[in-house]
Amino acid sequence: MTGSSDGFSRCTIVPPYLLVRLARVDDPRLAAAAEAARRSLMRDVPIRELRAAAHPSPPSAARPGVRGGAPPVRGRLDRAVSDAGGLERLPGRLVRREGQPEGADPAVNEAWAGLGDTHSLFWNAFERDSIDDRGLTLEATVHYGRNYDNAFWDGERMVFGDGDGQVFNRFTSSLTVIGHELTHGVTQFTANLAYEGQSGAINESLSDVFGSLVEQRSLGQSAAEAGWLIGEGLFTDQVQGVALRSLKAPGTAYNDDVLGKDPQPADMAGYIETEDDNGGVHLNSGIPNRAFYLVATALGGNAWETAGQIWFDTLTSGTLGRTVDFAGFARATSRAAVTRHGAGSREHEAVIAGWSAVGLGGGLGAGSRAWSDIAAGTGTASGHVAVDPVPRPE
């Protein structure tokens, strides 16, 4: 070894793309090597460069419309679905790429369609080109593990288990789950919210919100028509429950003699302090979930067009701190509503009312009036403005 200690980028015994591949290996026998690769990568290369190495641009022939140095076509959908074959190893065997025909495996087909629906929401509603806004390939792995009752985002791909058949069906069967997992990728590339405590619950809530919006847009449902459920159909018919979570009525999605009752709180009075689940990220997410539902239904129409846009603006504003709390996030949505629709607008008032109903309206209402006064030229220079139209870190 002749290189300096500050990086393989100048002394590349192991090429970056191989380190990326090794870092993603989920084989227990290679755990130490994978961890070492991850440490090397995190020490030496910014994450976006790693992703570029992990997902090199295909030859121009594989990208219609791209020639030589021409900029890539924005909004072009690129998917890849792999099959873990019942093992807990990633990524598994690649079974479908863009341009290939549909096969017989329902899990592959559901993942494929779900990736497309999710890409369509972010591109057509918000003009975001894939999770990184640079056309990153959407990657999924199905048939992960045996009787695996879960789906997750590992920082690179969505991973889906088949369920045990007794409590859970396969996790690709609900479009909201696919949208949820992909949104974790969008969050990772934008606000990168820390996955614990309140920022973790916001991270979870954003995935539920946009997961629900993917389904609503796919089905052509207005806010009033939507079910606002996450994971509808995931439970087998042996479970007493309609879904895993409800944005409309957190805490009511299931009530089963084996699983117990849906534990999600619907407002801050029910906030759960716990060390489990990274500080209750899947529990307290019910609070911002309900706030979004209230905003969306108050505004009416298609939820992705107005309420969804405000939440998307908030997520991508660049003003959210990684550890933002509920109150800070509420303020950020209020600012986003002001920026897009104006202070005191119907949309701004709906956001304030939504957060107020879950116990997080403190300061937002007063801020609304103060900002409205200022906008109307009646405010005072010394007045407190809780809704700050100028982006600032939360």
Place this chain on the structure above:
Amino acid sequence: MKVVVSRSGGFAGIRTTWEVQVDEQPDRSTWAEMLSGLPWDEVSETAPQPDRYVYRIRCAPHEVVLGEQQVHGPWQELIDRVRGVNEGH
């Protein structure tokens, strides 16, 4: 001696707990050997991954919290055995 495995998180966010009274097991010496051989003090913190399970494993005086991605080798073996006793296989 009791060993308790609590799994929280996951997409569903449903908490599940399994426990074993080691002294009541027919192969309690094997259990005791396994528990004493676990790398209790070698668990490092790791960044949580969205929707992955979180395992809390307790066997007084020890307690560790492991992300699902850290569960392999002896930890995987322990969890499998504890679940096996609880689920009757």
